[in-house]
Amino acid sequence: MTESAAAPWPEPPLAGTEAAAVLGALERRRATLAWKCSGLDAAGLRATLGTSAITLGGLLKHLAHVEDRHFARLWCGTLVGAPWDAVDRESDPDWDHRSAADDTPEQLLALWRESVARSRAVVAEALGEGGLDQLGASTTRSGERPNLRRVLLDLVEEYARHAGHADLIRESVDGLTGEDPPRWTW
Secondary structure: EEEEEOOEEOOOOOOHHHHHHHHHHHHHHHHHHHHHHHOOOOEEEEEEOOOOOOOHHHHHHHHHHHHHHHHHHHOOOOOOOOOHHHHHOOOOOOOOHHHHHOOOOOHHHHHHHHHHHHHHHHHHHHHHHHOOOOOOOOOOOOOOOOOOHHHHHHHHHHHHHHHHHHHHHHHHHHOOOOOOOOOOOO
């Protein structure tokens, strides 16, 4: 595991072994929790959730973008397609979350489902050509390339991070709580 210059927490290896990748992802989440809780007094650790601009629709649109970006950029080494390619991220970094208010629930779910379907197809093809050790097309400044394991673990982490937001938001909407999703296909 290496310390990232851009982040104050450990980074899993870009092309490590199964154990190093999984343990690295776990240590990164542990370090993130420690960081989020550090430097607070008792009142800070007792604080409750206030107002937030994050919505479930915004999360769906954001995660659709993450799905497409991870596999286009990191795995295939291509630019991400529509609708993401028309967005100026420099001037509107929260476009996913902000613009979701303009979309219908059907549009948001379709966008996310289509992105997930593209990701699943890319992963199925990649796994058909080899295992998790295959290297993606993207290269870091230091010349490293992420393997499929790291790309998937990063995606797992992104979903884990936002699943907590979704738990809190959904509970505030209609009281739905719990960890296990209903037994339906999406």
